Amino acid sequence: MRDIKLAGLNFSDEDIASILNGSRSYKQFLEMIEWIREGVCKFCPEHRDPKLNKVICKKGVPGFEWVMWHNPYSHSHTSGHLIIAPERHITHIMDMTKNDWQAIGELSFFAMSGEVQIDVSGGGFVMRYGNPARNASSIRHLHANIIIPDETGNVKATLAKDLEKIASTKKRVRIFEKLRQSKVEPGDDEVIKNILTEEEFNHVKERL
């Protein structure tokens, strides 16, 4: 991660890994930098966006509650994608206690009850943890995904990216950093075209 330099920011390797994993657009890149700089975790209740991540259920004993919401960025070929996350900020399964699974179990039962209006007769449970360079996650706050495929196409959870994908992502983030240094706002394509080379612009034009 040392080959990615963000001017004026003393971010850790894990922070940089999160930015690489989560910066699908220039806007997201800027947002992630601000969140990390301000110590904001978007899955902690005080910073969670109630419109984007609208909690539909909360379970667990006091101090160990977990909440559930519909993922607004669900995968293709899925009929449902639920996120469940602890209210307290933990990042590793070693931080979990028996009370955490109690809450996960209660939320799973809630999901299966039909109240979430998706068919959860089968699918996948995926929870990434630890160093984001080793799990391809953008949000370090521990969370689990319940993903329900609709049988129209392949659904796969990424745990690691290949070198080609990593190189492409690093190139994109370096271009985003060039724009950040030029203090360009997202969406200002005309200004951006004047700052980037044609090759750079073509690499990120769908993500501005």
Added chain:
Amino acid sequence: MSENKFIDKNHARLEDQKQVMEQIDDDGVCPFCEENLAKYHKKEIIEQGDYWLLTENQWPYDNTLNHYLVIYKEHIEHINDLSPEAGRELIELFQLASKKGHIKGGGLTMRFGVPNEDGNYGSTVTHLHAHLIEPDLSAGEKVKFKIGHPNNID
């Protein structure tokens, strides 16, 4: 598709795995039920709990440093059938494996349910089991966990 409802041979990746799956298909049994496990699974059982057992995947995914399996001892296929106590033990076994493997980060994954007679969510074995996967970043290859694929009726 397999004649044996407990497995889906289509998801076997390696040649020796396919041979074992053929044998399981012929035997018509669930390979993860306790009475059958030793016949097909040749890895050491690292830990026995009340509900689960911890072992290594006999056929780890490509480009992984660690790939453990946690197998439920009774034959169930859905997380709906897990008790909170079984869930607690699952986490404890994951933590044990994470410590044993010095795992810095990775994924806990589990497929559940069987969608219909001809579909599958990517499992080779339908008996509920969970994976603990640590990618090998030095390999420079992607690591993905299959959850669903197109219904093969069509």
